[in-house]
Amino acid sequence: MVEQGPEDDPTVLHVPVMAGAVAERLAPALDRPDAVYVDGTLGMAGHACLILDRCPQAVLVGIDQDAEALDVAGRRLARFGSRVRLVQARFDDLGRILDDAGVTHLDAMLLDLGLSSLQIDRAARGFAYRVDAPLDMRMDTRGTLTAADVLNTYPPAELVRILREYGEERQAQRIVRAIVAERGHAPFTTSARLVQTIISALPAAVRGRQSGHPARRVFQALRIEVNGELDALAGVLPVMLERMNQHARAAVLAYHSLEDRIVKRAFAEAASDLAPAGLPVVPEHLLARFTLLTRGAQRPTAEEIAKNPRAASARLRVIERVRPSTGEAR
Numbered sequence: 001m002v003e004q005g006p007e008d009d010p011t012v013l014h015v016p017v018m019a020g021a022v023a024e025r026l027a028p029a030l031d032r033p034d035a036v037y038v039d040g041t042l043g044m045a046g047h048a049c050l051i052l053d054r055c056p057q058a059v060l061v062g063i064d065q066d067a068e069a070l071d072v073a074g075r076r077l078a079r080f081g082s083r084v085r086l087v088q089a090r091f092d093d094l095g096r097i098l099d100d101a102g103v104t105h106l107d108a109m110l111l112d113l114g115l116s117s118l119q120i121d122r123a124a125r126g127f128a129y130r131v132d133a134p135l136d137m138r139m140d141t142r143g144t145l146t147a148a149d150v151l152n153t154y155p156p157a158e159l160v161r162i163l164r165e166y167g168e169e170r171q172a173q174r175i176v177r178a179i180v181a182e183r184g185h186a187p188f189t190t191s192a193r194l195v196q197t198i199i200s201a202l203p204a205a206v207r208g209r210q211s212g213h214p215a216r217r218v219f220q221a222l223r224i225e226v227n228g229e230l231d232a233l234a235g236v237l238p239v240m241l242e243r244m245n246q247h248a249r250a251a252v253l254a255y256h257s258l259e260d261r262i263v264k265r266a267f268a269e270a271a272s273d274l275a276p277a278g279l280p281v282v283p284e285h286l287l288a289r290f291t292l293l294t295r296g297a298q299r300p301t302a303e304e305i306a307k308n309p310r311a312a313s314a315r316l317r318v319i320e321r322v323r324p325s326t327g328e329a330r
């Protein structure tokens with residue numbers, strides 16, 4: 001018997017972010033027999049269901065590193081039968097995943113970065129700072145590094161770097177001093193003590209000036225470190241671009257500026273001519289292989305944010321291959 005989770009409860013609403021915009025951008029690339037759609041962050045398959053419904057000729061390679069997400073997605077996608085192939089892996093393993101699936105090139109790909117509602121809402125996964133739960137934060141529970149390990153074993157300077165770089169936390173020094181003093185008494189195991197440590201490390205004046213929950217940036221930083229999120233993103237983009245057929249499209253939904261910066265740079269570079277600056281006429285073979293379909297990042301509408309507050313920070317960037325790379329199949 002399949003165990004029931006909150007995702008099976010019809011009152012729990014999972015709303016895929018900017019789903020209409022994503023489907024509209026990707027659909028033209030999936031309008032041919034056996035077009036390959038890769039969802040690198042399948043989650044609860046909200047986007048994937050919509051795209052498979054809208055693009056009846058497409059087949060899906062659905063990737064997620066979270067076994068629980070794949071289980072839910074598998075049930076939601078069952079009605080699409082043999083059009084669906086699911087893989088538990090990190091998306092930066094894309095080259096191997098496609099090779100194993102016998103697919104050389106893809107026609108559309110989506111990366112909807114960050115956490116799924118399932119991960120945020122399940123207290124036991126340890127991602128939420130508003131409930132007391134074990135400091136875990138692994139998206140792939142086969143991994144060995146947890147948030148508690150990071151907090152209890154990393155040298156102070158490394159913790160400061162992580163909070164500054166991945167959390168953009170200005171009070172990193174202060175917070176790490178408090179964490180190191182606390183872990184000297186007893187190792188951190190659950191989130192409530194960490195939240196309390198963060199709050200007590202911040203002077204009232206600083207707390208008053210900050211936007212959002214005082215623990216938000218530290219939790220973001222720990223999550224990025226535990227899951228190697230930025231390395232995975234930087235690793236997948238060149239492989240994704242390389243494996244795109246001519247006229248293939250790729251969309252990335254980012255939720256904070258660190259992720260978005262990586263996507264913006266990789267897409268801008270791919271959409272630039274390969275000719276040295278100042279060349280009066282760019283020869284055909286040096287013209288850019290890609291074009292940006294979004295000028296800047298596309299944001300959700302105010303109406304969508306009102307209905308789905310989790311969409312508020314979303315930034316969508318979409319790119320299309322307009323010229324083949326040398327030796328490409330199509």
Ligand SMILES: C[S@@+](CC[C@H](N)C(=O)[O-])C[C@H]1O[C@@H](n2cnc3c(N)ncnc32)[C@H](O)[C@@H]1O
Nearest residue numbers: 016041043044045046047065090091112115232
């Ligand atoms: C925001 S959710 C995706 C939601 C999905 N678009 C939907 O409509 O249900 C992000 C998902 O990507 C997965 N994920 C994040 N980073 C990953 C990575 N590097 N490799 C594979 N999966 C990843 C997470 O486990 C999570 O399930």
